[in-house]
Structure formats: structure tokens, C-alpha cells
Amino acid sequence: MDVEPDGADLRVTVGGETIELSREDAAELRDAVGDALTGREEFFRTAGVHREDGSYVVERRGADSAGNSVVFESFAELRGLFDRLPETFDAETLSADGFTGSRRHMLVRHFAEHPQFPCTLASRNPLRGEKTS
Template sequence: MADGIADALRESRAFVHTRSERRSDGSVVVARRRAESAGNEVVFDSSDDLRTTFDALPDRFAASDVGRVSGSRRHLLVRFFAEAPEFDCVLVSENPLCAEKGVPEE
């Protein structure tokens, strides 16, 4: 029964390349959509922590601007910020992967 309650308190959303999950403890996990290993996810203490990470990025940013994590998880966060509707951001380049804040989708 406790597992059922914990599952009910989780909120999961899937996008094209990424997914997110709000856990019962308030933390937020951002992960690659079809990956299961911890190397393909970033855990934030809260939604506010995730928002602070986004707000700290410049108006136009690439994976190298994401200082919270290293390696391919930086690319994961760039894609997530562009896919999640709560972030006013779109991808402007695939190679190199780059996103821009405040640009309406065409």
C-alpha cells in the first residue's frame, strides 16, 4: 500500500527527447526519455532549484553554459528546457546544440 501511495504522489511528464518526474519528497528528476540509468538523469532538490538553474543561464545558451552538471547531461538539460512548456525557451541550433530564451516557436 505504501508503494501505491508513493506512486500516486509522483508526477511524470514525457516529451520528445526528455522526461521529468516530481517525486513525493519534492525533488525533480530530469532524464532522457528512453534511458533508465542514473547517468542519463539530473536530480534537482525542488522545482525552485530547477527554475533557478534555468534563470541563471544566459538568454542564448549551449550545453557548455550549463554549469550544474557535466558531460552529456548538459545536453539533456538544454533539450529539456526547450521541450518543457514552463520554460520560455526554444532550440535554435542542433549542432552545436543551442537554445534561446523568449523566442516564440515558428
């Protein structure tokens, strides 16, 4: 990506394609990209929060205490955790990675609810996730 000033406008090149933007349009684009990079996605029982510092938080939807959340350095770290899990996993499986209490169950649910993870709930009692592809 390359950005060059061009008088009152800016010339932005991404993937070999160049467009010219007014400074006002560039500011709107910056704000829109910032909003897309940071923000909260809510699912049925869990939520994911992309923070400005690049970290990703999985939390119980509607909860207001830190005991109902897990902070990852990045979404990629959460993806790595998912990739290491066996095809079928439960809350106890996540204990091996140091997760305790209800956070383990919350992560199983988040993997099943978030569209970026090919996972479904295989059973509710006991709570068990299953990778779908």
C-alpha cells in the same frame, strides 16, 4: 487552507471558499492531488519526474541508468538554474554549474521541451537554447 471535521463530512476552506466533502470524496481528492504532485511527464527526448520527497528529476526519455538523469531538490531549483542562464545558452554554459557530459545537452533539450520554460532550440549543431521571453 483549513480542514475541519463536520460529523461524517469534512469542511475544506481554500482561498476563502468553503466546500463540504464526504470522507470518501476527501480520500479521492487526496489521491488525485497526490497523483498530480508526483508523476512523470514525458516530452520528445526528455522526461521530468516529480518525486514524493519534492525533488525533480530530469532524465533522458526511455533511458534506464542514472547516468542519463539529473536530480534537483525541487522544480524551483531547476527554475532558478534556467533563470540564471543567459538569453542564448549551450551545453558548455551549463558546465559552469557543474554539469558534465551528456547531462548538459539533456538539460538544454529539457528547457526547450518543457512548457514551463520559455525556451526554444536555436540550433541543433551545436545544440543551443534561446529564451523566448
